[in-house]
Amino acid sequence: MAILVVEDEEGIVSFVRRGLENAGHRVVVSSDGIDGLVMALSPDVDLVVLDLGLPGLSGEELLRRLRLRRPSVPVIVLTAKDAVADRIANLDAGADDYMVKPFSVNELLARVRARLRTSGQDRADALTVGGLTLDLSGHTAFVDGATVALSAREFALLSVFLHHPGQVFSQSQLLDLVWGYEFDGASNVVEVYISQLRRKLGAERIRTVRGVGYRLSDGDR
Secondary structure, eight states, X not given: OEEEEEOOOHHHHHHHHHHHHHTTOOEEEESSHHHHHHHXXXXXXXXXXXXXXXXXXXXXXXXXXXXXXXXXXXXXXXXXXXXXXXXXXXXXXXXXXXXXSSOOHHHXXXXXXXXXXXXXXXXXXXXXXXXXXXETTTTEEEETTEEEOOOHHHHHHHHHHHHSTTOOBOHHHHIIIXXXXXXXXXXXXXXXXXXXXXXXXXXXXXXXXXXXXXXXXXXXX
């Protein structure tokens, strides 16, 4: 398990990394928002230290996408802005905490300990909705207790729905969340994968909301 630092300023990366490693943490680093998002989605990452001014993908957008896919992973934002409105905006966007630059490494370590302690108590290893279960650590799906084989992309698509049961997602939102910058294929790829999931999970598990998109059924409607 590791702490991911997403920061493009080498001096800050060195400062933060040294402090975390001296405290016994394993640290991985990304200097780019796109790569940072990919790394943050890994279940091996316990906590993310995130700068907002990143190349490739802004920290705000990275946080938004991460919260849809991994809503429980703790995120500590690094920011140069100290105004109350900026702090509120960071927290409303999904940050668990924030550090204003420049900051003390001891204060950062204290906040990391607090967030890891809280996330360890609250972390869910499985998501269940209406007889459908995703084992996140084992990367396995179950329908009414029976194991269902899913590809990595099918699993990622289904996890979006289970993290937000009842929410309607448009095709463009699903493309953005599941395929992201890697997408360079047919425009009907979402329809194809939804069809595959329906075949494996049951035709009524994922409902079409005409003219809007798709949502996960809880089995009652």
